[in-house]
Amino acid sequence: MKCNYCEWRCELENGKYGVCRMYYEADGAIQERFPNKWCTYSIMRIESVPFYHAYPGSRSMAIGTAGCNMECRYCVNSFIAREDPAKVQEKMFEFAPEELVKMAVKRGCHNIVFNVNEPAVSLPSLLEVSRVAKRAGLPMGCLTNAYTTEYGTELLAKIFSFVNISLKGLSSEFCREYLGVTESRPILQNIEQLAKSVHVEITTPVIQGGNDGEIDEMAKFLAGVDKNIPWHVFRLLPEYKMKEVEYPNIEHINASLDESRRLLPYVYFHNFVGSDWVNTSCPKCGAIVIKRFSLGCGGDKLESYNCQGNACPDCGYIIHIHGKRMAWNSKEGAV
Ligand code: SF4
Structure with missing residues (x-):
């Protein structure tokens, strides 16, 4: 029986696992090996995930599982994504969807974000969590590599109302050499x-x-999809099989973003402390409407939100924002 969650379309039978090692076949259906097991349930600022244009300033409960359907040579979470999920799950937490959502509410979270590994490898559990989260008024978001089938993509859209997709490269050569997929x-x-x-x-x-x-080709593609798409260009700090590779040069990458900034109004360049390219400017009048501070390594923070609703305070232009600005609180809450 073929798994229809991602583009590998693995044949799962006779106890065989697929590329992600997170599903198996039993009773004529694809089953999750480790349902409702989570590697984390930590609190994060949504800007750190990163989401810059969804629920600005909000407090997110970050969750993840184990396994992945890609083999990125530079993976920063390889100890979870590339390790044998059977080993990882021994150290994971088991929570039913109701318990997980209850903890998010108790800890004052505005939303739940799946951001450690690839959600396609845990879709049935996530679907259940999303049903409970919806009843509790908590939207869900995720990071995904989007290497999903039509069916897998439909499920992603059903579970998550805000999604950050990793567009890692375009050419087949790059995909093969760095990501372990063909295209x-x-x-x-x-x-x-x-x-x-x-x-x-x-x-x-x-x-x-x-x-x-x-980079220019990616920007053209994104502008063709929707010129309001926020684009986070990350200075990659490689791990896993590329640990020895030098960090990219900030000035070099910044210079290569000139054309992208002409095509897309919301281009950000971060993942290093004190980046100058994390604020949002009004595409019409140029006023800085949202200020952030980059703590590096994906840790970012909202400093000021100057929009009125989601309009520029100077010229009234509508800034592309999903959901409301939320007030961060320090409530810890008992778990
Ligand atoms: S989700 Fe996992 S098992 Fe299913 S097709 Fe993708 S890699 Fe294979």
Whole structure:
């Protein structure tokens, strides 16, 4: 029986696992190996996930599971995503959807974000969590590589109302060499598809000499999908099989973003402390409408939100924002 969650379409039978090692076949259906097991349930600022244009300032409960359907050579979470899920799950927490959502509410979270590994490898559990979260008034978001089938993508859109898609590279050479998949076509199609139904932001980790030559082409593609898509260009700090590779040069990458900034009004460049490129300017009058501070390594913070509703206070232009600005609180709450 073929798994229809992602583009690998693995044949699962006779106890065989697929590429992600998170599903198996039993009783004529695809089953999750470790349902309702979570590697974390920590509190994060939504800007750190990163989401810059969804529920600004909100407090998110970050969750993850184990396993992944890609083999990125630079993976920063390889100890969870690339390790044998059977081993990882021994150290994971088991919570039914009701318990997980209850904890998020108790801890004062405004939403739940799946951001450690790939959600496609845990879709049935996430679907259940989303049903309970919806009843509790908590929207859900995720980071995904979007290497999903049409069915997998439909499920992502059903579970998550805001999604950050990792557009890692375009060429087949890059996909094969760095990601362990053969092409970017399904990912591009899914970006188009998801942008029609949910809030989408994009993240591109840049590898100098790897995908930096594709930046202009990616910007053209994104502008063709929706020029309001926020784009996070990340200075990649490689781990896993690329630990020894030098960090990309900030000035070099920033210079290669000139054309992208002409095409897209919301281009951000971060993942290093004190980045100057994390604020949102009004695309019409240029006023800085949202200020943030970059703590590096994906840790970012909202400093000021000057929009009125989601309009520029100077010229009234509507800034592309999903959901309301939320007030961060320090409530810890008993778990
Ligand atoms: S989610 Fe993808 S990698 Fe995992 S078993 Fe299904 S088709 Fe294979």
